Amino acid sequence: MSKNDPQAQPAASEVPASAEDKTLDKLLAEAQARIDEQKDAWMRAVAEADNVRKRAQADVAAAHKYGNERFAESLLPVVDSLEAALQAKDLSALELTLRQLQAALEKASVREIRPAAGARFDPNVHQAMAAVESEAEPNTVVSLMQKGYRMHDRVLRPALVTVTKAVEKPAGNPNSDSNLNSN
Numbered sequence: 001m002s003k004n005d006p007q008a009q010p011a012a013s014e015v016p017a018s019a020e021d022k023t024l025d026k027l028l029a030e031a032q033a034r035i036d037e038q039k040d041a042w043m044r045a046v047a048e049a050d051n052v053r054k055r056a057q058a059d060v061a062a063a064h065k066y067g068n069e070r071f072a073e074s075l076l077p078v079v080d081s082l083e084a085a086l087q088a089k090d091l092s093a094l095e096l097t098l099r100q101l102q103a104a105l106e107k108a109s110v111r112e113i114r115p116a117a118g119a120r121f122d123p124n125v126h127q128a129m130a131a132v133e134s135e136a137e138p139n140t141v142v143s144l145m146q147k148g149y150r151m152h153d154r155v156l157r158p159a160l161v162t163v164t165k166a167v168e169k170p171a172g173n174p175n176s177d178s179n180l181n182s183n
Helices: 017-066 069-088 091-107 176-182
Strands: 110-113 126-133 141-146 148-151 154-157 159-165
Touching: 069 091, 091 110, 126 141
Parallel strands: 126 159
Antiparallel strands: 110 148, 141 159, 148 154
């Protein structure tokens, strides 16, 4: 059996070559179709994720822009009452307006920080504006200069307070009072 002999049998790999090519072409086409489907699904998922991100950004922007809308609406009657009270020069109307304002603040979870005299100074909610010498324990609130406010757990403005500090002893000899009297 020579290569040039027409009676020679072709090699086994050559006979089903066209059938194998058709099977491989079919498998390749199926694989390419699956790749195209997966690519399309992936692109749709990416587009959907982008749309969700954009919607979330728009929602956050709207929340920032209009988040205080209810609070502002609750203050409008207070402004109306205050303007009417000032026009009428009516002290009782001013007191009523103050109560309306306090109710609006309370509804928005804004609470006063009003430490009483003798309370312990808390740097998280108080700001010491002055310190006075006292025999009382240091860092005790003596007086309130201005109320503070908090919204939920966040301090909007600390209470401005005067606190105590220890009485300073004169420097030098502890018996200096007796030395002054002996001269």
